[in-house]
Amino acid sequence: MVTGRIPRVIRTPAIVLRHRRLGEADRIVTLLTPGRGKVDVIAKGLLRSKSRMAGHLEPLTLVELVLAHGRSMDVVTQAQTIDAFPAIHSDLDRLSAGMYLLELADRITVEHAEAEGLHDLLHAALVRLARGDGQQVVQRTFELALLEATGFRPELTDCLRCSESVAAEAAWWVPVEGGVLCASCAKTYPEAQPIDATALRVLRAFQSVPYEEAGRIRLTDELAARMEQAMHALMRAVVERDLKSAQFVSAARRARVAGEASEDTETAKDD
Amino acid sequence: MNDGRDPFLPGASSPIARLVEAFHRLPGIGPKSAQRLAYHILRTQEAEAQELADALIEVKRSIVFCQQCQNLTSRTPCEICTDASRDRHSICVVEEPLDVLAIERTNGFHGLYHVLHGVISPSDGVGPEDLKIGELLARLRDVETEVSEIIVATNPNLEGEATAMYLARLLRPLGIRVTRLARGLPAGADLEYADDVTLGRALEFRQEVQ
Numbered sequence: 001m002v003t004g005r006i007p008r009v010i011r012t013p014a015i016v017l018r019h020r021r022l023g024e025a026d027r028i029v030t031l032l033t034p035g036r037g038k039v040d041v042i043a044k045g046l047l048r049s050k051s052r053m054a055g056h057l058e059p060l061t062l063v064e065l066v067l068a069h070g071r072s073m074d075v076v077t078q079a080q081t082i083d084a085f086p087a088i089h090s091d092l093d094r095l096s097a098g099m100y101l102l103e104l105a106d107r108i109t110v111e112h113a114e115a116e117g118l119h120d121l122l123h124a125a126l127v128r129l130a131r132g133d134g135q136q137v138v139q140r141t142f143e144l145a146l147l148e149a150t151g152f153r154p155e156l157t158d159c160l161r162c163s164e165s166v167a168a169e170a171a172w173w174v175p176v177e178g179g180v181l182c183a184s185c186a187k188t189y190p191e192a193q194p195i196d197a198t199a200l201r202v203l204r205a206f207q208s209v210p211y212e213e214a215g216r217i218r219l220t221d222e223l224a225a226r227m228e229q230a231m232h233a234l235m236r237a238v239v240e241r242d243l244k245s246a247q248f249v250s251a252a253r254r255a256r257v258a259g260e261a262s263e264d265t266e267t268a269k270d271d
Numbered sequence: 272m273n274d275g276r277d278p279f280l281p282g283a284s285s286p287i288a289r290l291v292e293a294f295h296r297l298p299g300i301g302p303k304s305a306q307r308l309a310y311h312i313l314r315t316q317e318a319e320a321q322e323l324a325d326a327l328i329e330v331k332r333s334i335v336f337c338q339q340c341q342n343l344t345s346r347t348p349c350e351i352c353t354d355a356s357r358d359r360h361s362i363c364v365v366e367e368p369l370d371v372l373a374i375e376r377t378n379g380f381h382g383l384y385h386v387l388h389g390v391i392s393p394s395d396g397v398g399p400e401d402l403k404i405g406e407l408l409a410r411l412r413d414v415e416t417e418v419s420e421i422i423v424a425t426n427p428n429l430e431g432e433a434t435a436m437y438l439a440r441l442l443r444p445l446g447i448r449v450t451r452l453a454r455g456l457p458a459g460a461d462l463e464y465a466d467d468v469t470l471g472r473a474l475e476f477r478q479e480v481q
Contacts (some may be wrong), residue, residue: 018394026298049457057395059429084468089429091434099433103305103393245332245393248433251400262444 008069012036013082014124016059017106021047029057029064030106034119038109043076045052053079060085062099062123087130096252097135100245101125107239108150108243119146128211136205136224137215143231144207152238154205155179161189165265167195175231175237185226194234199226201230287313339410340367341386341403342406343368351384358382364407366431367391370424384424390430391437395476399437407438411445420448427454427469 013207014031017038022028025047028040032229046054056063056079066078088098105122125142147153158175159182172186173195180200186192202223206214219227232246282446287309294305312320336342337349351357351371361382365371371384387402411418423438425431437450456465457471463471 010300021298022396023301050459052461058466058468081467086468086471089432092433092440093438095429095433099429101395105393117407126406131420171458243393244396244398247398248391248393248437251398252440255437259440259443 009066009077010069010074011064012064012075013064013119014117015102015126016057016063017102018059019043019046019057021079024251025051026075027057031118031121032105032250034110037113037118038106038111039074039152040111041065041074041076042070043079058084059102060088061202062126082128083127083243085126085130086127087132092137092252093256094129095244096128096249097139098129100139100243100249102128103243103245104143104146104235107241107243108146117149118146121149124211124260127154129211133215134219136228137217138218140203140208140227140231141211143235145254147234147238149209150177152232154207156200156207159185161185168200171195171197171200173200173233175230175233178234178237194231196223196226198223199230203227203230328464340384341388341406342371342384343386346471358383359417361422362407362410362418363422363424364424365424366434374424380422382420383418387425387434390425390434392430402434404441408441408445409443411447418447420450422452425453427452 010127012033012035014033017030019029024119025045027046028042029043029046030038030040032038043053043057045051046057048054053076057257060081061081062085064080065076066076066080067074085098088094088112105118108117113155114115121142123137128138144154156179158180160177160179161181162185164182166180166182168184169177170194171180172183172189174186174192174208175183176191180195180218181189181192192193202217205217226251235246236243279318280429290309291302291305294300294308295302311325333345334343335345335347335384337344337352338347339352340349342349343352356378358381358416361380362385363374363380363382364385364387365374366387368386368391371386374380374384385403385407387404389397389402389403391397391399410416413420420443421438423432423435435451438453442449453476455476456469458460462470
């Protein structure tokens, strides 16, 4: 006979999204699990220097956990790293992109709500980031897949108002509505922004082809920046708040470009 | 006007409730601890309670950011920044004022400090612009600076690493050497329970046995 009893202990893989302090030495850790979606759990004594679990429960880590059923929140009793994605941690651009993926997954999901497939989606994106795939392709394809999985699939080909097919050159971008408008419908919508036609074409391709094919599309820095701008605006509209990690991705890139420009100037002086 | 309620019973507007609530807002203080502290204050002499109240007000009124290192101090520039015996060629960058005390306790560093007052943590809504990074850059761009090394002593976690790498990227064009505190196994640790990243770093930065 099947009973409704909740098991006292469960074992589950999970991706650590973030943590926050609880009292003197404990932490509330937010996880994305395959079976239970996003959950908050308590990790006791994590801030003590001799904690055996602290290193395993850092954000951006895939862990195997044993959770004991608690009154309000489950309690972590064992944690073992499956993948800490060291290649992501060793490069600022990849790290900032990884933080962005985590924040997106966190902000777009509600605790305990069904999140079928989101864990696998995030895991796949982190694996791709770690193995050195193009960061822009990883981020954009993750955003589009995440929106699709959570019911926010953006409309990139047909006008949101009149449903007519829109040529990329004539499209206007409306993040708050979640897609594009044709030129005549955009006239009545003051918030519509112009969108680069190539950027839109590539986003359409990302939305419709498998990841492996999307990865073969070559993006110039300029095109990637335009796609990033459009998608960041869309994600901000969906989660209804500023995404600090998106700003950090841009800040890290600006610092890299400034550094490279300074090195070029130094080299030119030497020549 | 007395509404008929005993002012000593912890109702929502009683002085005790206000004190309990004030203690409860402090970090690490739960509702029970807040009650215990409030009733302890009630049992002490009025002079002692006055002393606590005065100390609270004074610390808020007199403590400022040091104009150089951004540490909390009662005079600016602070004692460390004005100490002529300290090495002016290195700056240790830390997250919080308490980290300065921790490093000072080691007696192993005699340079200057810079306190960021946080780390880059997008999940907590903290970006680079919310930290004292601009002040550090201004300090290093000063024509009179003698600094040749920045030691980034942020915590060895995701946010600390992101902040360290971001600082290193910003400082590279200035031609200043940027180093990071070594990362490895803590004293009294057990290899069996060490996480992969820590163990990997400990192996990577192993040292010859003296």
